[in-house]
Amino acid sequence: MVPVGLALALAFALGARSSAAPPLELGPIVVANGTAAFNGTVGGDSSSLKLTVNGQPVGLDSAGHFATTVNLAGTSTLDFGINGQQGSQNVVFQVPLGTIVGSTGVIPAGVLDDLTRAGVSLLQPVTDGKSLVVTGGVLDQGQLSSLTLNGEDVLGQLSSDHMFTIKVPGTTKEITLDAVDSSGNSETITAQQTVSAANAIGVRIVKVRYLKGNVHRHHRLKMVVTVKDRLGRLIHGARVSVSSTKRGRLARRPHATSTGPRGKVTLGLRLRKAALGKRLVVLVVAKTPHAQARKKSSVRLPR
Secondary structure, three states, X not given: XXXXXXHXXXXXOOOOOOOOOOOEEEOOEEEEOOEEEXXXXXXXXXXXXXXXXXXXEEOOOOOOEEEEEEXXXXXXXXXXXXXXXXXXXXXXXXXXXXXXXXXXXXXXXXXXXXXXXXXXXXXXXXXXXXXXXXXXXXXXXXXXXXXXXXXXXXXXXXXXXXXXXXXXXXXXXXXXXXXXXXXXXXXXXXXXXXXXXXXXXXXXXXXXXXXXXXXXXXXXXXXXXEEEOOOOOEEEOOEEEEEEOOOOOEEEOOOOEEOOOOOEXXXXXXXXXXXXXXXXXXXXXXXXXOOEEEEEEEEEOOO
């Protein structure tokens, strides 16, 4: 029986999930001739999730189902990366092929079931002014052989309600929680430190990325802007605006938009037909209540 305190805590954890919808269910994995073939289901809203296997993107249908064959290229593991979930967390499940593939070359369905039953969860780190306070928990620690936070054992530090609270230096940029089951399968949850716009120390535009698919057809360009503060923390709630440095490129200036929990915002630019085939130069401005950053960026538009 799951303790009430733990169930409530996990319900509010950014990485928590219901046992009825585990983040990753795998069917049988067939390993032969340097490839691995398998199918499975990713829980949650598949429209906002991205799945990679050994670094290669794998498409999901509307129900989160997928089926694919991966060229192992000499590797002895399958790494399933899931991102796009709520908050600033990424999850990677690793299946070590060398230790669990039987003589038939088939890993039975449900290889990650022990990790699902373990119910590992990591809350978003918070600061107490000097340190970062990191809290997490498990539903069933008996399913795990190890549980570490940034390399420190926390399996032995679980409280009676199966939770742990650890302090790490305030300069820590990334928190990594690693859970390993008895077969060597692992789940790694990574959370980047975030800060609200009101509490950010300075502001920096660290990345501008363009999505140019179908620009020539729809005359629309998407750009993704990532914002951090001077301590390297992703800023949630910074206002980002974009304008063209040359008149006649944009049909209209997009509205300023706030960054989300991952410190990112996606902006849509409506282009004039005359801009196609030319270089678009834009000025990106990011604002918090206490600071402002400006950055020029450019992209060659398709014809």
